[in-house]
Amino acid sequence: MTESQPRRGGGGRRRSIARLAAVQALYQLELNPGRGADAVVREFVGHRLGREIDGDVYGEADEALFADIVRGVVGDRERLDETLSAALSEEWPLGRLETILRVILEAGAYELAQRPDIPPRVTLAEYVGIAHAFFTGKEPALANGVLNRLARALRPSDM
Numbered sequence: 001m002t003e004s005q006p007r008r009g010g011g012g013r014r015r016s017i018a019r020l021a022a023v024q025a026l027y028q029l030e031l032n033p034g035r036g037a038d039a040v041v042r043e044f045v046g047h048r049l050g051r052e053i054d055g056d057v058y059g060e061a062d063e064a065l066f067a068d069i070v071r072g073v074v075g076d077r078e079r080l081d082e083t084l085s086a087a088l089s090e091e092w093p094l095g096r097l098e099t100i101l102r103v104i105l106e107a108g109a110y111e112l113a114q115r116p117d118i119p120p121r122v123t124l125a126e127y128v129g130i131a132h133a134f135f136t137g138k139e140p141a142l143a144n145g146v147l148n149r150l151a152r153a154l155r156p157s158d159m
Contacts, residue, residue, distance in 0.1 A: 017061040019107065019126050020133070021049055022069035026103040029074065037074040041067045072110045073103070080109045087149045092142060101139050104131050108147045112154050120151040120158050 025040045049061040073080060084105050085094045094102065108127035112120055124147050131140040152159050 014062040017059045018066035025070045030099050037071045073106045080106050087146045120155045
C-alpha cells in the first residue's frame with residue numbers, strides 16, 4: 001500500500017498497512033522457509049514499513065499489529081490450517097489454494113480467533129480488500145465466504 005492510495009483515518013490506515021505487510025511477510029516466509037518470523041518482522045520494521053522502496057513510499061504501519069499477525073500465524077499455523085480446512089469446500093481444499101490466498105486466509109483466521117479487540121466485520125473487509133489487491137477472479141469471493149464462515153463460527157455474538 002503506497003502513499004498514493006486513498007487515505008483513511010490514521011489508526012485505521014496504519015492497521016490496513018500492517019495487515020497488507022503481514023501478508024507480504026508471511027508470503028516471504030513461505031518462499032524462504034529457513035527464515036524465522038522474528039527475522040522477517042525485524043526486516044520489515046527496520047527496512048520496509050514507512051520507507052521508500054523502488055520509488056514507492058510505503059505508509060506507516062501499526063508495527064505491533066503487524067508483528068502480532070506474523071508471529072501469531074507462524075506460531076499457530078497448524079491449528080489455523082485445520083480451522084480453514086473445515087471452512088473450505090471439498091472443491092477447494094487448503095492444498096489447492098495459491099500460496100498468497102492461503103496466507104491471506106491464515107492472517108484473517110488468526111485475527112478472527114485471537115484479536116477480539118478487532119470487530120470481525122473489519123477483519124473481513126480488510127482481508128477481502130487485500131485479496132482484491134492480488135486477484136481479479138473468484139478468489140476474493142472465496143476469501144469472503146471462508147472468512148465469513150469463520151467469523152460466524154468463532155465470534156457469533158459479534159456477527
